[in-house]
Amino acid sequence: MTTAELQQRARGPVLAGERAGIVDFLTTTDHKRIGLLYLFTGLGFFLLAGALSLVMRAELTFPDLQFLDEATYNQLFTMHGTGMIFFFASPVVFGLANYFIPLQIGAPDVAFPRLNALTYWLALGGGLIAFSGFLVGGAAAFGWTGYVPLSGPIFSPGSGSNLWIIGLVFAGTSGILGAVNFVATIFSMRAPGMTMFRMPVFTWNMLVTSLLIMLTFPVLTGALALLFIDRTLGGHVFDPAAGGSAILWQHLFWFFGHPEVYILILPFFGVVTEIIPVFSGKPVFGYRGFVFATMLIGVLSYSVWAHHMFTTGVVSNLFFAITSMMIAIPTGVKFFNWIATMWRGRLRFQTPMLFCIGFLLMFLVGGLTGPFLASPAIDYAVHDTYYVVAHFHYVLFGGSVFAAFAALYYWLPKMTGHMLDERLGVAHFWLTLVGMNLTFFPMHLLGLEGMPRRIADYPASSGWTLLNVIISGGSAILAVSILVLAWNVVASVFLGRGAVAPDDPWGGYSLEWATSSPPPHHNFTALPPIRSERPVFDARVAASAVRPEAAEPSVPTDPSADQETDRG
Amino acid sequence: MAEELRFFLRTAAYTAVIGILYWILSYEWAGSVMLAFVAVATGLVVVVFFLVVRATRGPLGDGGGGKVRRAGLAVARLVGFAEPRGAAGAEPLAAGLEPIPVGSVWPLLAAAAASMIGLGLVYGPWLSLPGVALAAITVWGWITQLDARN
Numbered sequence: 001m002t003t004a005e006l007q008q009r010a011r012g013p014v015l016a017g018e019r020a021g022i023v024d025f026l027t028t029t030d031h032k033r034i035g036l037l038y039l040f041t042g043l044g045f046f047l048l049a050g051a052l053s054l055v056m057r058a059e060l061t062f063p064d065l066q067f068l069d070e071a072t073y074n075q076l077f078t079m080h081g082t083g084m085i086f087f088f089a090s091p092v093v094f095g096l097a098n099y100f101i102p103l104q105i106g107a108p109d110v111a112f113p114r115l116n117a118l119t120y121w122l123a124l125g126g127g128l129i130a131f132s133g134f135l136v137g138g139a140a141a142f143g144w145t146g147y148v149p150l151s152g153p154i155f156s157p158g159s160g161s162n163l164w165i166i167g168l169v170f171a172g173t174s175g176i177l178g179a180v181n182f183v184a185t186i187f188s189m190r191a192p193g194m195t196m197f198r199m200p201v202f203t204w205n206m207l208v209t210s211l212l213i214m215l216t217f218p219v220l221t222g223a224l225a226l227l228f229i230d231r232t233l234g235g236h237v238f239d240p241a242a243g244g245s246a247i248l249w250q251h252l253f254w255f256f257g258h259p260e261v262y263i264l265i266l267p268f269f270g271v272v273t274e275i276i277p278v279f280s281g282k283p284v285f286g287y288r289g290f291v292f293a294t295m296l297i298g299v300l301s302y303s304v305w306a307h308h309m310f311t312t313g314v315v316s317n318l319f320f321a322i323t324s325m326m327i328a329i330p331t332g333v334k335f336f337n338w339i340a341t342m343w344r345g346r347l348r349f350q351t352p353m354l355f356c357i358g359f360l361l362m363f364l365v366g367g368l369t370g371p372f373l374a375s376p377a378i379d380y381a382v383h384d385t386y387y388v389v390a391h392f393h394y395v396l397f398g399g400s401v402f403a404a405f406a407a408l409y410y411w412l413p414k415m416t417g418h419m420l421d422e423r424l425g426v427a428h429f430w431l432t433l434v435g436m437n438l439t440f441f442p443m444h445l446l447g448l449e450g451m452p453r454r455i456a457d458y459p460a461s462s463g464w465t466l467l468n469v470i471i472s473g474g475s476a477i478l479a480v481s482i483l484v485l486a487w488n489v490v491a492s493v494f495l496g497r498g499a500v501a502p503d504d505p506w507g508g509y510s511l512e513w514a515t516s517s518p519p520p521h522h523n524f525t526a527l528p529p530i531r532s533e534r535p536v537f538d539a540r541v542a543a544s545a546v547r548p549e550a551a552e553p554s555v556p557t558d559p560s561a562d563q564e565t566d567r568g
Numbered sequence: 569m570a571e572e573l574r575f576f577l578r579t580a581a582y583t584a585v586i587g588i589l590y591w592i593l594s595y596e597w598a599g600s601v602m603l604a605f606v607a608v609a610t611g612l613v614v615v616v617f618f619l620v621v622r623a624t625r626g627p628l629g630d631g632g633g634g635k636v637r638r639a640g641l642a643v644a645r646l647v648g649f650a651e652p653r654g655a656a657g658a659e660p661l662a663a664g665l666e667p668i669p670v671g672s673v674w675p676l677l678a679a680a681a682a683s684m685i686g687l688g689l690v691y692g693p694w695l696s697l698p699g700v701a702l703a704a705i706t707v708w709g710w711i712t713q714l715d716a717r718n
Contacts, residue, residue, distance in 0.1 A: 027671040114672050114710065121679030129686065159690050166686040173682075187572050196571040211579065215606050228689070251598035295575070299582040302606055303590065306599065316594040323586070 029113035030521065034120050035099030036415060041124055042091030047482070048131070049083030052076045054479055061472040063460040073456035074141035075160075079131060081144030082164065086171045087127035089264045089396070092404050094123070094178050097206045097267065099415060101182060103512035104200045106191025106530065108522040111184035115177055122174035130167025133160030140164035143454060145257065146227065148238040148249045153231045165228045172221040179210035179217075186210075191511070193530030197291070200510040200533065201284065204291050205270030208298040209263050215302070216259040223252035247314055254305035262301045264396060265363075266294060268403030269334060272356045275410050276338055278506050279353035280345030286337045287533055293330035293337075300327050310376045311383045317376040324374035331367055335360070351425030352506070355406035358433050362398025366391055369444070384454075387447025393440040405432065405485070412489070413505050414517045418498030424488040431481035438474025442467040509534035573614050580611035674710040681706050 025033060056076050059068045068076070098116065102109055110116050133139030139160045142151040146164070149155060186199070186207050199207075227249070229235035236242035238249045277284040284290060303323045306315040338360060347353070369391040372378050382388065405428070413419045446467050451458060458464055492498030504513040513536045515524050528539035587603030590596070681703035688696020 024671065026676055027673045029672050029675070114675050114713075117672065117675035118678050121676050122682060125679050125683040125686075129683065162690045163687075166690060170682070170686065207575070211575075211610075215579075215609060219602060219605075232689070248598055251596075251602075255599065255602045295578060299579050302579075302583050302603065303586045315596070316590075319590060319593050 027117075029109075029117050031098050031102050031110045031113065031116060032415070032519065032523075034116050035095045035097075037120050038091045038095030038098055038123070039415075040095075041120075041127070042088050042095055045083050045087040045091070045127055047486075049080050049088055050479070050482065052080040052083070054475060056080065057472040057475040059456060060458075060468050062468070063458055063462075063465060065457050068456055070456045071138070071141060074143075074454070075134070075139045077454055078140050078143055078164075079134070082130060082140070082168070083127070084396070085144060085260065085264065086168060087123070087130070089400055089404075090171065090175060091123055091127075093206075093209070093264065093267045094119070094175075096202075096271070096407055096411070097178075097182055097209075100411065100512055101185055101203050101206055102189070103515065103519060103523055104203045104510050105186060105189065105194050106511050106524065106527050107185060107189035108524070110181050111189055112181050116181055119174045119178040119181065122170050122177070126167040126170025126174060128167075129170060130164050133163045136160060136163070145253055146224075146249075147253075148227065148230075148246045149240075151227060151231075152238065156231075162228065162231060165224050165231070169221055169224050172217040172224070175213045175217045176221075179213035182206055182210040183214070191527055191530060193535075194511075197288065198530060198533045198535075200270075201273040201287070201290055201294075202267070202270030202510075205266045205273075205294050208294050209266045212259045212263050212266075212298055212301065216256040216263075219252055220256035220260075223249060223256070226252075247309075247312060250309050250312065251306070254308045255302075258305045258308065259301045261392075261395070262297060264400050266297065268359075268400045268407075269294065271403045271407045271410075272338065272359055273334075274510065275352045275356050275406055276341050278508050279348045279350065279356070280342045281348075281507075282341055282345045283509070283534060283537075284337065285340035285343075286333075289333055290337055293333040296330040297327060300330070307374055307379070310379045321374055321376055325371050328367070328371055335364065335367075350409075350506075351420070351422060351429060352406045352410035354426065354429045355402050355409065355432075358429065359399060359402040359406065362394055362402055362433075362436065365441075366394025366396075366398050369394065382447050384452055385447035386443040386451045386453055389453050390440050390443035390447060393443070397436055397440065402432070405429075408485075408489075410506065411512075412493065413498075413501035414512055414519075416493045416498075417501050417517045418493045418496065419501050419505060420488050420492045420498055424484055428481055428484045428488065431477055431484060435474050435477030435481055439471050439478055440474075442470050442474075446471075504536065504540075507540075509537045511535055514539065573617055576610045576613045576617075580607050580614060583607040583610070672710075672713060674706050674713060677702065678706045678710065 025037065028034060028037075053076075055068070056073065059066055059073060098110065101107075131139065136159050138158055140146070140151075140156070140163075142156055142161070151161060186203060190199070226235065226237045230238055230244075236244045238244050238246055240246055273284055273290060300323060304320060304327065307320040307324045309315045310317050310320070349357075369387070373382070373388065373391055409420055409425055446464055449462075449464065451462070451464050458468075501517040503516055505517075506513075510533075511524075511527070511530075512519075514528050528535050532538055583603050584607040587600055587607055590603060591600040594600075681699050684699025684702060685696045688694070688699055
């Protein structure tokens, strides 16, 4: 494609397709547009839930209550957690999966395009319904875990809590339908030659994630239905006074809740595994090991739920400590493979790669505090303290959000036809890295000193003020970093100032780089032959008539992968 | 066995084993039932698809084969994966790929109907009853959309 053609295309609609009016987006069944809708909806909720956390940090900077009351504070942390998990991270996962699964397997669309549109509108509706509690006298205020009896009719009357339940049921239903769609797409719409063990790791991880969603979201949806019955129809399922069980809620919630954490991190493992090999100039080290490590994390996640319940005293702490620590093994395999992929590679430190390296370091901190929390003896001491808050923010911000930013810089050129600004990207990375560590690292220390989570106030005599000031300062830096990202996206994509993206700006390996940026309706005009897990690399080498080992330092691919026939 | 089936089989095998272990260690009902649910759900996928794969191997509709294969064919027809006997030999893609709709208003309306029904559970039937009506219209429009296009 010539430069003139590229410029002509860039002047056209920013998004894929011939027309991109509002009606087209309202009625679209194209997986790429739905992916964009998901992605920008998720980023919108990220700003909203992030703003709530900034209000909380402003209040917590100094002892005593300054401008919030406890009831409002409870609503803020509840909707911050709910928004980030259900309406930011999940939609971003679904957005990336929607856009790139069909592209990566060489399909024209997902298996059920209209169902796909329904999942998006349900997710959006769920988010709006859950957050609408703020408009009707108070949103839910019992934490994103909704523990009973706090979330029951006695302690949480008011429609805000009911709206939270309905919103989450929508999110859960949307997730289940989307997961079915992804599994059907991956199983039945792969291009000729695209065997299971030639699929990109992102697609593999989304397959495992989809199975987790299909098996655990129904449990959440059922539990929410029971809670709704308890709240509005006089049920007593979770009411011990009437023969119900409050612990049952915790079992049901965490049987969903812990796999949910993997639902939010496995796709981003996939993202990082797409980016690191490309920016290291090498194939991924141990492709099959990666895939099987993902599957192992997936199955293990079904048997770890009650490590959130050690302190209830009614679960088998031994069982859950062992199964939880076992998860460190496949995760360690992944870390080894990422490092081995970079080892002696030709590293290019562009923004996507910077965020991936940041991901490795930050997720490692979050990952290492995991086995500590999986030890009941330590968990009893730090349960419900800021240590736990630090742990899951290093996992979900240092892990998922860093990888989501990496995905934005890596894939937004493919989605929009515009490169993001590299200097702003690097600035965004450093601001995020510094702000994140200032925000979340001191929380470890606060937790060890015994500061409980979910409080709006702490005594001046506690000695926690300095660390809280540092944390609030860090969160302000994070807010600035988000503004840098937002300006980068607005200027580069929506104002069209970004350089025009070629088909393959990074020298990618998987099939999404074999089509135009943005791809046409139905994605491909021609597909390269698929004979390995790097078809675009193979085609590039063939086109330049250079032997693969001369093109770049390459390790041999798994010979058994070539013998795998498509038996699907 | 195809990798697609082994994928489900691994989950079924792990959750079956760990479910039994969990029950012996804790005698706790909720978790044991949920692990059994996962094992049965994924195991069922393996069993049904294994029978379908067996049933659709070889020419369809010849009426022969063992009991397992005939049972598999019956299950496959029941869930809609096998061609009926009369269609034996027909090229599955002879009529061309089913057209992918370029756009549809029904998913948006379905979500709107679901929102009305859901909000009606909170605020009252004055909201959910119109939602049910809209849902009925939406289901009709959804299932007849492709026919109308053809």
